Amino acid sequence: MSDWHELAKVADCPPNSSLERVIGDRVIALFNVDGTFHALDGICPHQCGPLGKGQLADCVVTCPWHGWQFDVRTGAYVLSDTVKQPHYDVRVEGETVLIRFS
Ligand code: FES
Numbered sequence: 001m002s003d004w005h006e007l008a009k010v011a012d013c014p015p016n017s018s019l020e021r022v023i024g025d026r027v028i029a030l031f032n033v034d035g036t037f038h039a040l041d042g043i044c045p046h047q048c049g050p051l052g053k054g055q056l057a058d059c060v061v062t063c064p065w066h067g068w069q070f071d072v073r074t075g076a077y078v079l080s081d082t083v084k085q086p087h088y089d090v091r092v093e094g095e096t097v098l099i100r101f102s
Pocket of ligand 1: 044045046047048049050063064065066067068
């Protein structure tokens with residue numbers, strides 16, 4: 001249980017929205033795709049843009065700085081298999097979204 005950390009309240013991130021949270025020294029981007037939560041490292045690998053503040057469309061987030069796009073379910077960069085953003089396990093317990101770093 002200690003591996004899981006509170007990330008947000010469910011109500012903080014309604015369906016088809018995203019948000020940014022900081023846990024310790026990590027910036028996390030949380031996404032709600034039709035009620036299912038996904039979490040990525042929130043720092044874009046291009047030039048460190050805030051993925052949690054990007055536009056979410058279906059399962060793809062677009063970085064607000066220069067438009068790189070990632071599948072929030074896997075962290076995969078949509079244009080190349082060679083770039084993958086770290087993806088973290090999340091689960092909902094009651095009204096709280098929990099995250100696990102592994
Ligand atoms: S910083 Fe994200 S696309 Fe450039």
